[in-house]
Every structure is written in C-alpha cells, then in structure tokens.
Amino acid sequence: MNQIFSLLKNDGMQHARLLAGPILILMVMAMMILPLAPVVLDLLFTFNISLAVMILLVAMFTKKPLDFAAFPAVLLFATLLRLALNVASTRVVLMNGHKGPDAAGQVIEAFGHFLVGGNFAVGIIVFIILVIINFVVITKGAGRIAEVGARFTLDAMPGKQMAIDADLNAGLIGEDEARRRRNEVSQEAEFYGSMDGASKFVRGDAVAGLLIMVINVVGGLVVGVAQHGLSFSDAGRVYTLLTIGDGLVAQIPALIISTAAGVVVSRVATDEDVGQQMVNQLFANPAVMFITAGILAAMGLIPNMPHFAFLALAAALAGTGWMLRKRQREAAAEKAQEPMKNQAAADAAAAEASWDDVSLVDPLGLEVGYRLISLVDHAQNGELLHRIRSLRKKYAQDVGFLPPVVHIRDNLELKPNEYRILLSGVEVGRGQAMPDQWLAIDPGEVAMKLPGAQTTDPAFGLPAVWIDVSLREQAQIAGYTVVDAGTVVATHLNHLMHRYGDSLLGRQEVQQLLDHVGKEAPKLVEDLVPKTITLSQLQKLLRGLLREDVPIRDMRTIIETLAEHAPRLAAANPNGTGPDAGELLAATRTALGRAITQHWFPGEGELRVIGLDPKLERVLGQALATSGALEPGLAESLLADAVAAVQAQDANGDAAVLVVPGPLRASLSRFLRHHLPQLGVLSHQEIPDERVLRITSVIGGGAS
Structure with missing residues (x-):
C-alpha cells in the first residue's frame, strides 16, 4: 500500500x-x-515579490552559473508576469480609482501611502530613482558582463575541447567523463549567450515601467476629470498615488531580479556560494579591519560629527580584526605542530615494529601503466574488470577449482601502455595494450598488410598489428583476428593461468575443493583425507594433473581412484612414507583417460598421434631404468626429432600428442614439456579401447 x-x-x-x-x-x-478583483491583485503582487526574492536567493546560493541554467527562461517568464500585472493593475486603477485609494487593492495602497507617506511628488521621485538604478546601473552592468562572458566563453571553447581530448587520450578520464565535460562546456556557452539576450528583457522592462507610469498618470487625469467629474487636483492626487503604488510594487521585484542576474553572471565559479565568497574574502585580513577601524575612529573624533555611530562601528571592526588575528595565530601554531606530530608518529613506528608492517604478496596480480587505468577503474566502468570476473568463473568451470582473486594496481614504473602479470610477486608475463586501438592478429594465412604499429600477440606470440578502429572491419574481411585492448590483456592472463594452474592451487584451495565435494559426497571425502592420504599428498597429485593441463573437475573419479590404489601402493612402498606419488599419479591419469583423450581429440574420429620408434623406445627404457637420465647426445637427437614431428602434425592439422608406454610417459613428459609446451604426452593405458589409434609421425626413425 x-x-x-x-x-x-x-x-x-x-x-x-x-x-x-x-x-x-x-x-x-x-x-x-x-478584469481581476482587488483581492486577486493583492495575491498576484505578493506572489511576484516572493518569486523575485526566491530567484535572488537561488542565485546567491549557486556555486557555478550552470547550477542555475534555467535562469534566462525564469527571467523571461518573471518579466512577462510583471508586465501582465501592470496591464491588470492599470485596468483596475483606471476603472475603480475614483472610488478611493483602496480601489486597486491593499498592496498598491500600502506602497502608495506607507512607503512614500502619501505624497505623490515623493513617490514620483522614488520611482524614478528606482528606475534609474535598475536601468542605468544594475541592468546595464549585468548585460555588459553577460556579453563579455559569452564572447570569452565562445573563444575558450576550442581550447577546453582540446584539453578534454588530451585527458581522454592520456587515460586520465573515461568516455563518460569526457562526454559530460563536453556537454558542460557547450551548456556554459549557451548559458552566457542566453544571459546576454535575457538582460535585454530587464532593460526593456525598466523603460516600460517608466512609460506605463506616465501613461497611467495622464490616463487617470483624463478618466477622473472627464468621466467621473473629479476636480483636476483630486484626480491628480488619487490616480497619481495609485499609479505610484502600482509602479513601486512592480519595480522593487524588477530591481531584485536584476540584482539576481548580476549575481549570476558576475560570480567566479568556486566551491563556495556568493555569500561564503564575500565573507571569507572581505573578512580574511585583520589588517584591513584595523585600518578601517582607525579611519572611522579618526572621523568620529572630528567636532560636529556623529561620534556614537563612527566610534561604535570602529570598535566593532577592531574587535572583528582582533578575533581574526587570534584565529590565524591558532591555525598557524597548529600547522607548525603537525610536522612534530608526524615526526613523533614516525619515530614511534620506527621504534617498534609489528605484524602490520609485514605485507604478504598476492597469489595472482596485474599491474598496469597509467594509460591502462581506464580499463581497470571502477569509476570509469573498466571493461577489463568485468572480463576478469568472467574469466575466473570460466576457469573454475573448465579446470575444476576457483583461482585466487586477481589483485590489480597501477605501477608508474611501467611504460604508459604496458602491463605485467605477477604470480606470487614474480613476473610471469608482460605486454602492451592500446586502449583506443584494436589488435589485428595474423593467424598465418593473411597476405594483406595493415598500417599500424607492428607487434606480437602477448599470449601466443603470433604476429600482430595495432590498428585504428576505422580499420576493424577491413581487417576482419582480410582474415585477421581482431580484438580490443581489454581482450588482449584478459587472453594473456587466461593463458598464463592455465599454464601455471598448478602454482595457483594451494592448500587452502584444495581444502575448499574438498569441502565443496563433501556437500554432495561427505562419506567419500571423510574416507580419503586424512585416513587414506594427507592433504599435502592430495595437493601434490592435483598439481601433477594441472601441470600437464589435465582438468580436475571429475573429483569423484579422482577420489575413488585414490581410495582404491593408495592403500595398495602404500603397502608396497618399503620406506613406509605412503604411496609412491608417481605411481599414484599414473593410476589417476589412467582412470581419467577418457577425459584426457577427449581433451586432446574431441569427437569420435581416429587418433592421429606421434609414436616412438621401437629401437628408440628400447634405448630410452634401458637408459631410464639404469641411470634415470638421458645421455646428452640422445637427449639432443630426441628433442630434434620431437620438434620435427610436432611441425609435421601442425602442417597436417593434427594434434601434437605423443603416445608412449606407461613407464616412459612421466620422464618424457618432464623432459619435453620445457621445450615443447604445446606437446601432450599420453600413455597407451590412457587411451580408451574403443578409440582407433593411428601413428602419423615417428620420433627416432634413425636410431640404432
């Protein structure tokens, strides 16, 4: 409700x-x-006065001209309202003026009798003075200020626009902030232009008020004498007083609104309104107060001068100056003590260290140069932040555990467009990104060259070029893979997260993973840790899987395999240190063989793989069984043949996968992974029986 x-x-x-x-x-x-009744006229005149006061107060409390951007339109409608009131009051005065001084309402009567004492000569003089003040002083000055302000604002527009573009190109502001500043510059120019024209309404209103007064006096004499039979003196007295009251009740709000226009166009935009500026700047220097008080006191001592007024005001100014000086001295003393306080705090901090002085390194960090801040700034709605959130979620879904949060910070030591990726405080990747350009990556089949800065893709090392936004469609048609700066950084980060996935899996992540699995299979988890294996042994095994890009999403199969093989392998280990880690990892990989094979060979087609020459296979088996290491010559020839086989697989569009006997898989994988990270090494036991295996390349065909 x-x-x-x-x-x-x-x-x-x-x-x-x-x-x-x-x-x-x-x-x-x-x-x-x-025709309006006198009561309605009283309400409308009162509303006009209150509207003028409101406009003046709003103008005084604004901190910059655009805070009252509607002022030109308000000024126009207020002038139109006042002129309409003049028309309505003139009708009532001429029609009912012969009935008495209250014929046109109590407001006009009060202004005609109370303010000028019922003397129409005094009223005419006061009215003319108000018109002169409004027309010659306030309106003319405000119009001149508005004219000059409009001219200078228009002249300064190109420089302001260039400054905004420079800040945008430097990465200091984002697109939304630049758009807001451009709109503000345009609105400021339109405002001063409108004020230049609106000030002419006020000047015309002042002239119209003077003419209306003359017309009302002459018309009142004619109507009073010719139509109502009044004497010339009675008609002049009645209609002139009513006209003066009508003119004063209209000119006083006009004077207030003219003052408001002068306040709006003459103020300097700061963080303070007009009242605060006047008080803070007029009463900022106590010396000014003392000198003024001295001059007033000297004038007050002159004979026949009003001693009380001068001496009282001099004493007030002297007291104000003394208070200002006292306040300034207190502020200066407090400011002088700040370095001592800071030094004392620094000495205290240096004297006694605490655990708060220890700063831990972040598991995963991203540092950017100052031109890339817009990509990671919350205030500028940085797109890279959203991409990293999506990246972590996708990584958790694909790999099987939630990686640590990526801590992002700016680093002024980096180049403006440079970034680097840290793993436990150590740099593992570095690259450059252009926020206002796109990266066109050559996948290897593009013949067309594009203009731009030549570079390489930081994630995969492919040749690429930074191009302008206008060339994006042309590059896509030519066969380039075109991505923006945020995607470049996110792709590089994702590549390194998969490459160093084993380093991202700490004990805390393993325990959280077990807790997550335990929600669905609590008994399975309870029987594994710590009854069968320890948490550190489980972490070591999972890291072994991740090191060779094997996802750990199938935790149920992993846990069941460990529960089945760990007790047997522990009993077979004569050292009594638990199951052998290598054998346990091999058993787990065999259990995950279907998923591993599917990862390298999606679909149901035959497996076109790299094989070992039987002679080389026997040589490797004997070398690893006797010494556990390869001879330098054998290792060099093995690596050369592996490189050639991988290139042949890539040329044929086949996956770079080497299939070897189970006893050789772990050793060959460790040796080849450092030189050929794109090569996968599988054992025969990991290949499902229903998949057809075809050897398309052979390593060691010349071995003897």
Whole structure:
C-alpha cells in the first residue's frame, strides 16, 4: 500500500511539473484579458515579490552559473508576469480609482501611502530613482558582463575541447567523463549567450515601467476629470498615488531580479556560494579591519560629527580584526605542530615494529601503466574488470577449482601502455595494450598488410598489428583476428593461468575443493583425507594433473581412484612414507583417460598421434631404468626429432600428442614439456579401447 501511495505521489509531482508552464501562460493571459478583483491583485503582487526574492536567493546560493541554467527562461517568464500585472493593475486603477485609494487593492495602497507617506511628488521621485538604478546601473552592468562572458566563453571553447581530448587520450578520464565535460562546456556557452539576450528583457522592462507610469498618470487625469467629474487636483492626487503604488510594487521585484542576474553572471565559479565568497574574502585580513577601524575612529573624533555611530562601528571592526588575528595565530601554531606530530608518529613506528608492517604478496596480480587505468577503474566502468570476473568463473568451470582473486594496481614504473602479470610477486608475463586501438592478429594465412604499429600477440606470440578502429572491419574481411585492448590483456592472463594452474592451487584451495565435494559426497571425502592420504599428498597429485593441463573437475573419479590404489601402493612402498606419488599419479591419469583423450581429440574420429620408434623406445627404457637420465647426445637427437614431428602434425592439422608406454610417459613428459609446451604426452593405458589409434609421425626413425 505504501508503495502504491508513493507511486501516486511521484506521478502527481511529475504531472505538476509538466503543468507548471501552461498554468503560468494561462495566468498571464488571464491577467491581460480578464478584469481581476482587488483581492486577486493583492495575491498576484505578493506572489511576484516572493518569486523575485526566491530567484535572488537561488542565485546567491549557486556555486557555478550552470547550477542555475534555467535562469534566462525564469527571467523571461518573471518579466512577462510583471508586465501582465501592470496591464491588470492599470485596468483596475483606471476603472475603480475614483472610488478611493483602496480601489486597486491593499498592496498598491500600502506602497502608495506607507512607503512614500502619501505624497505623490515623493513617490514620483522614488520611482524614478528606482528606475534609474535598475536601468542605468544594475541592468546595464549585468548585460555588459553577460556579453563579455559569452564572447570569452565562445573563444575558450576550442581550447577546453582540446584539453578534454588530451585527458581522454592520456587515460586520465573515461568516455563518460569526457562526454559530460563536453556537454558542460557547450551548456556554459549557451548559458552566457542566453544571459546576454535575457538582460535585454530587464532593460526593456525598466523603460516600460517608466512609460506605463506616465501613461497611467495622464490616463487617470483624463478618466477622473472627464468621466467621473473629479476636480483636476483630486484626480491628480488619487490616480497619481495609485499609479505610484502600482509602479513601486512592480519595480522593487524588477530591481531584485536584476540584482539576481548580476549575481549570476558576475560570480567566479568556486566551491563556495556568493555569500561564503564575500565573507571569507572581505573578512580574511585583520589588517584591513584595523585600518578601517582607525579611519572611522579618526572621523568620529572630528567636532560636529556623529561620534556614537563612527566610534561604535570602529570598535566593532577592531574587535572583528582582533578575533581574526587570534584565529590565524591558532591555525598557524597548529600547522607548525603537525610536522612534530608526524615526526613523533614516525619515530614511534620506527621504534617498534609489528605484524602490520609485514605485507604478504598476492597469489595472482596485474599491474598496469597509467594509460591502462581506464580499463581497470571502477569509476570509469573498466571493461577489463568485468572480463576478469568472467574469466575466473570460466576457469573454475573448465579446470575444476576457483583461482585466487586477481589483485590489480597501477605501477608508474611501467611504460604508459604496458602491463605485467605477477604470480606470487614474480613476473610471469608482460605486454602492451592500446586502449583506443584494436589488435589485428595474423593467424598465418593473411597476405594483406595493415598500417599500424607492428607487434606480437602477448599470449601466443603470433604476429600482430595495432590498428585504428576505422580499420576493424577491413581487417576482419582480410582474415585477421581482431580484438580490443581489454581482450588482449584478459587472453594473456587466461593463458598464463592455465599454464601455471598448478602454482595457483594451494592448500587452502584444495581444502575448499574438498569441502565443496563433501556437500554432495561427505562419506567419500571423510574416507580419503586424512585416513587414506594427507592433504599435502592430495595437493601434490592435483598439481601433477594441472601441470600437464589435465582438468580436475571429475573429483569423484579422482577420489575413488585414490581410495582404491593408495592403500595398495602404500603397502608396497618399503620406506613406509605412503604411496609412491608417481605411481599414484599414473593410476589417476589412467582412470581419467577418457577425459584426457577427449581433451586432446574431441569427437569420435581416429587418433592421429606421434609414436616412438621401437629401437628408440628400447634405448630410452634401458637408459631410464639404469641411470634415470638421458645421455646428452640422445637427449639432443630426441628433442630434434620431437620438434620435427610436432611441425609435421601442425602442417597436417593434427594434434601434437605423443603416445608412449606407461613407464616412459612421466620422464618424457618432464623432459619435453620445457621445450615443447604445446606437446601432450599420453600413455597407451590412457587411451580408451574403443578409440582407433593411428601413428602419423615417428620420433627416432634413425636410431640404432
């Protein structure tokens, strides 16, 4: 129910705002066309005075001109309202003025009698003085300021636009902030231009007020003498006082609004309103107060001068100066003590160290140069932040555990467009990204060259070029893979996370993984850790899988395999240190063989793989069985043949996978992985029986 009332209330306020303009137009038309009762005139004159006061107060409390951007339109409608009131009051004065001084309402009567003492000569002089002040001083000065302000604002627009573009290109601001600043510059120019024109309305209003007064006096004499039979002196006294009251009640709000226009266009935009600026700057220097007090005191001692007024004001200014000086001395003393306090705090911190002084390195970090800050800044809605969140989620779904949070910070020691990726505080990757350009990556089959800065893809080392946004479609048509700067960094980070996945899996992540599995199979987890193997042994095994890019999503199979083989392998180990880690890893890989094979060979087709020459296979078996290591010559020839086989597989579009006997798999994988990270080494036991195996390349065909 409360929500319904709130919606109705909001709708009502919105409709009221929409109807404010039409209602004001109807009021103006009614005042010009329909005869109004004196009571209605009193209400409208009071509303006009209150509107003028409100406009002046709003103008004083604004901190910059654009805070009151509607002022030119408000000024126009306020002037139109005041002129319509003049028309309505003139009609009432001329029609009912012969009935007495209250014929046109109590407001006009009060201004005509109370403010000028019922003396129409005094009223005419006061009215003319108000018109001169408004027309010659305030309106003319405000119009000149608005004219000069509009000219200088228009002249400064290109420089401001260039400054905004420079900040945007430097990465100091984002697209949204640049767009907001451009709109603000454009609105400022439009505002001063509108104020230059709106000030002409106020000047015309002052002239119209003077002419209306003359016309009302002459018309009142004619109507009073010719139509109502009044004497010339009575008609002059009655109609002139009514006209003076009407003129004063219109000119005082006009003077207030003119002052508001001068305040808006003459202020300097700061973080303070006009009142705060005046107080803080007029009363900032106590010496000014003392000198002024001395001058007033000297004038007050002159004979026949009003001693009380001068001496009292001099004493007040001297007291104000003394308070200001006292406050400044206190502020200076406090400022002088700040270095001592800071030094004392520094000495105390240096004297006694604590654990708060120890800063731990982040498991995974990203450092960027200052031009890449816009990609990772929350305030600028950095796209790279969203990509990293999606990347961690996708990694968890593909690999099987949630990686650590990527801690991002800026590093001024890096080049402006450079970034680097840290693993436990150690750099594992570095690259460059251009926030305002796209990276066109050549997959190897592109003949067309594109203009731009030549580079290489930081993730996979492919040749690439940074191009302008306008060349994006042309590059895609030519066969390039085109990505933006955020995708370049995110892809590089994702590649390194998969490459160093074993280093990202700590004991905390293993325990969280067990807790997650335990929600569905609590008994299975309870029987494994720590009854069968320890948490560190499980972490070592999972890291062994991740080291060779084997996902650990199938934790049920992994745990069941460990529960089955760990006791047997532990009993067979004569050292009594638990199951052998290598044999346990081999058993787990065999259990995950179907998933491993599917990872390298999606679908149901035959497996086109690399094989070992039987002679080389026997030589490797004997070497590993006797010494556990390869001779340098044998290792060099093995590596050369492996490189050739991988190149042949790539040329044929086949996966680079080497299939070897089980006893050789772990040793060959460790040796070849450092030189050929793209090569997968599988054992015959890991290949499902239903998959057809075809040897397309052979390593060691020349071995003897």
